Amino acid sequence: MKTFDELFAELQERARTRPEGSSTVAALDAGVHAQGKKVIEEAGEVWIAAEHESDEQLAEEISQLLYRLQVVMIGRGLTLEDVYRYL
């Protein structure tokens, strides 16, 4: 189990060290257009799960959306503070 902040730190580390086989490195290398499409795809899956699926399936889809948002943030060089200041 990890928090949003812990995942973000982990992904920043992946971006910095670029380990072999990292799905985050692949997602970053795919570029912002592909990253944005993944955000839209996962957002749609969250919507569908919220209407039609179990709490567990919904929670999993939300986790994937959070991951995809973090990839966009890291790709653009944003920090958590950049976003949190608007919360």
Ligand SMILES: N=c1c2ncn([C@@H]3O[C@H](COP(=O)(O)OP(=O)(O)OP(=O)(O)O)[C@@H](O)[C@H]3O)c2ncn1[C@@H]1O[C@H](COP(=O)(O)O)[C@@H](O)[C@H]1O
């Ligand atoms: N939380 C996630 C996470 N959520 C989603 N995904 C990616 O999203 C994919 C699932 O999304 P889809 O439903 O779109 O599945 P898919 O279409 O079959 O996937 P693709 O073919 O598009 O990659 C997974 O295969 C992962 O590539 C994630 N990849 C990594 N993490 C976490 O990120 C951290 C770093 O991971 P690595 O960069 O892989 O080391 C680790 O803690 C991981 O648990």
